Amino acid sequence: MADMLVMGVDENGLGPRLGPLVATSLTLETPRYARSELCQRGLRLGLTDSKETGGFGRMGFIESIALALLRAGEGGADPGSADGLLDRVFPGIRPRLGACCPDAPTAEQCWGVDLDLPVFGGDPDFGQELLERLVGRSGLRIVDVQSRIACAGVLNAKSAAGRNKLDVDLELFEDLIEGVRTRHGAPLLVFCGMIGGIRDYASRFGRFETKRVTELRGRRGQRRYSVDGLGEVRFEVDADARHLPVALASIAGKYVREICMRRIGEFYRRTDPELVLASGYHDPVTTRFIQATELSRRRLGIAQDCFRRQA
Helix, strand or coil: CCCCCEEEEEEEECCCCCCCCCEEEEHHHCCCCCCHHHHHHHHCCCCHHHHHHHHCHCCCCCCCHHHHHHHCCCCCCCCHHHHHHHHHHCCCHHHHHCCCCCCHHHHHHCCCCCEEEECCCCCCHHHHHHHHHHCCCCCEEEEEEEEEEEEEHHHHHHHHCCCCCCCCCHHHHHHHHHHHHHCCCCCCCEECCCCCCCCCCCCCCCCCCCCHEECCCCCEEEEEEEEECCCEEEECCCCHHHHHHHHHHHHHHHHHHHHHHHHHHHHHHCCCCCCCCCCCCHHHHHHHHHCCCCHHHHHHHHHHHHEHHHH
């Protein structure tokens, strides 16, 4: 019997004030999907959803795992730099997002500073050891790690056109799913984190035609769909705690978002070396970061909608 492809999809950065929304997928090949067994194996190694795995002071651990996941997936070698990381997880990212930049000075905010990896003290060799212990003799194989990114400028432009961030998030999820189907074939078993308050996904799909989608019965807190030519797609509450592929996608996605925020922070440190870096979330450090960079942004001509989210 052929191994099955199991895909986990999750988002990082749905609610911050600054920085991108990142959706990430991780695809496993496995003889069978033993959900509970895989979760327990991951928990024993500290591999669970990124909010727990990457708590305060643990970005080095997140970085170790994320870089090891990229090694395990297609590509093999370490990305080496922030540019290399983004090119690996989002092929074509520069023309796709760069086309949305209103001018060269604003583009410099996000693309002008490259970073040597690792940045947060992570060790991909340590991460690889953990993944080897996770896999053991199970026949499990990580085949694909991908991200899709909507920067502040894209989110603000979509909002102005009447599309909220939940719509954008679902669009990124679909793009990831369709990309894996194209690269690795079908059928897929896809587990996704529930997107905000959305419960009816069938009417909101953009990439999957209505005639291809059949809603299936699911348990409470879950929505299941069969998509012709693709497989089964499920959206679940607490999917990152229930499904290892979603947890690993969440870890990789948190790292991608943190790298994007670090690049923005280091860009402004060019003119203010004492600037305290911020997460971009709703916290006092982010508020001070916004205030401290105001004069620099005016002087450099950074478009406001490409810095701070409006919705």
